[in-house]
Amino acid sequence: MIVKTPIMFAKRRKLMRNFLKVGFKDSLNIFVSGGCGGNGLPKFGGIGGFGGNVSVIAKEGISLDQVYKQNKSLRFIAGNGGNSSANCLRGAQGEDIKLEVPVGVSLVTELGKKLGELDKENEELIIAKGGTPGHSKNGYLGTEGQAYPVKLDLKLIADIGLVGFPNAGKSSLLSAISHAKPKVANYPFTTVRPHLGMIHYPDHRQISMADLPGLIEGAHTNRGMGHKFLKHVERTKLLLLVVDIHGFQLGPQYPFRTCLDTVLLLNKELELYKPELIDKPSLIIINKMDVEGAEEKYNQIKEDLKNLSRIDCEEDIRSEKFLKFRDILPVSVKNRAEDIALIKEKLRKQLDVIADEEANDESSLDLYQDMREKNKERGPKLV
Structure with a gap:
């Protein structure tokens, strides 16, 4: 352990240098x-x-x-x-x-x-x-x-935008679910540039998914990848949050965050960057459910995930608006193939629902405009 520690820190320093010098221009x-x-x-x-x-x-x-x-x-x-x-x-x-x-x-x-x-x-x-x-x-x-x-x-255009803190499993998910080959490793900031993958279905349907650089606390103020990440979320149709059931700690200077804290922090960062993002359709993946103790932790929080506004939390991570997840998927991205099949099915279903909703909204708008035009033609009523 004494020999490995300096190597680990050297790797992290190298990653951070690459993180700052990344060649991808947006x-x-x-x-x-x-x-x-x-x-x-x-x-x-x-x-x-x-x-x-x-x-x-x-x-x-x-x-x-x-x-x-x-x-x-x-x-x-x-x-x-x-x-x-x-x-x-x-x-x-x-x-x-x-x-x-x-x-x-x-x-x-x-x-x-x-x-x-x-x-x-x-x-x-x-x-x-x-x-x-x-x-x-x-x-x-x-x-x-x-x-x-x-x-x-x-701003990348993709059907789905993956949102999560470093090491939550976003790159592993993208690699398992599509033909993209992002770098995957067990340390923060593996993803330092956006990766775009295509999910293929047997009937030739294709869905695009973007794995975007991991957020850190304070991303809305342009810390870390900051706006470099958050702006890519704007043009996606569906947000897919990925969080670790066992929580996350970015580094010694940051507090440990539980799974629920992580969700609230992601909600806060999205809201502070652009409040309209909270209204986007969203799903959440609770990852690493194959690890011991995961089921017990999930059972304690699953009801809270259905209604984030009722959670009693610290003021610095509380939002005014909250994401409303259309589905909650407790999975193991890395070790359970059946979970990947489930995710693909749920994503497709939600995008179809979103397409129907958009079509209905456009039809309602067209009907409203037609009614206004007809009322103009009739002119004012005589009293």
Whole structure:
């Protein structure tokens, strides 16, 4: 034990260094500029060419790392429009730039203005328009194109988002349930970048699941992976919490948290980051149920898990809103194959229910809008 301890600490230090230097990029700052419009020719009434546009187009399989490697200057400047001349009264249009980015990217200027987001393959968005050409109404002088820094912010799009503190078994679950091969080991911070796996069913149905870097206490304030993790939860349809029945302690400076404490802390971190996340459909997996004493511990807390609001807990881990789990699954991800089959079945069922609910909501909204339109056509009632 005396020999192993320094090695263990060295491993942890190395993991933390990797944790901070991780190559996976989920945000990237670039500079974009539309081209200047070309000048007109007053003598012959010639018109200059439009400046080129900078646009982004969503592509599967592209990463922000690739965007960076293709142009490390991160400056994307479209071509200027051609000037009008005696030989060519209409100036040539400036060359456009089309930048391929990952599906799931949102684009925001440095002043906080949202330019848009790309959630589907081949969606395209112009983010910097070229300048207008010179002509008789503007003194034949072309104008400058739009130019500003833009932040590309990637939020993974997946059906299911795995939520849990380090070492809860999320990576083991993803590995067992899908074709993803995340690193699995018995120490915190094994997952330092998101892993996306596909769950396959015999009828060819596929469900995407994202294992996201483990939270730590204070993640909402950007401690640990902080916002780097939490923002990826926003675009998932279903939250799947994974907690250890025997509780968790991140390190000596942190208090030991029981299984129930862990659930309340996860609820708190989600609420403090974005309260709307608490309204998302959610399931919870109580993991490591094959270990001695697990059944007894689970029996003590299973009723509390059905109604988190009634738990008497410390003020620092209490929330104002609470997750309402649609199902509670006590399992052993690592050692019971039948539990994996059960999880796959439950996840599919819940996603089908969510799809039906969304369809009903859209139908109700359409009906409401139709009624409003009909009422407008009838006009005000005469008294």
